Amino acid sequence: MPAPRRTLLVGALATSLVAAAVGLAPQAATAATPAATSSDQGWLRVGHLSPDTKGVDVELSSLAGGKTVFELDDVTYGQVSPYQELPVGTYVLSMRAADAPDSTPVISTDVTVDKGDASTVVAYGKNSQLKTTAFTDDLQQPGDGKAKLRLVQAATTAKSVDVSTSEGTAVAEDAAFGTxxxxxxxxxxxxxxxxSGSGQRGTAKVDLAGNTVSTLFVLDDSKGDLTVVPVTDAAATASTPSGGVQTGGGGAAADPVEQATHELIATLRSLFR
Structure with missing residues (x-):
């Protein structure tokens, strides 16, 4: 097992939340992408999606023996770590108040790394009702001229959300909180x-590059409305990012935007209900 690694995340969402308002359009974010997974290894990354939980230090340790695998310093709302390649097995994920190593964890949970799989483990919800969940990530890239995406609903101000194009055509309907x-x-x-959801609204401009996989995180903004933060999970690039969440956009579409719009609407309406 590799020696403990301490990583400082770079928060793309921090600037967005300071200036957040209805109609906010954050730039796309890119998270480090796994390379080919070796034998008996899997991938794991961690996200802080609790709006009223202050910065935390994250520690992942092996369930058997308690050896620390990696640590993340001062993770704040909206940050998603790079993927870490780990041996298969069960680990304990703990989050403590930043710079308080001896404090009681604000949350602690077991997570499992399966062979060849990638997962995103997030802490979400208000601090008084903090929860964790693990999402299985599908990093199989879709090919040139295509993009693959999903939506994670983590906004505490809405039990469910609807997503539509700026022209008003429905894309996702009733995406439930925590799913x-x-x-x-x-x-x-x-x-x-x-x-939109529960009377709250927000907007985002996203640029989906060809042959990429992305997650759209729906979060609270600083004024209690909604914002969408896109994170690239996998990309067909010669070298992948090595930091945490970094600002940046995708490439231009191979097909006209109008043609892609029709495809987006038809596909997402059938899958996101």
């Missing part, structure tokens, strides 16, 4: 998406 939609393969390109 992830199915993946959909769509045409690559630029999109303006509107999100």
């Amino acid at each position: 992830a939609t199915k993946y959909a393969t769509v045409g690559a390109g630029k999109w303006t998406l509107d999100v």
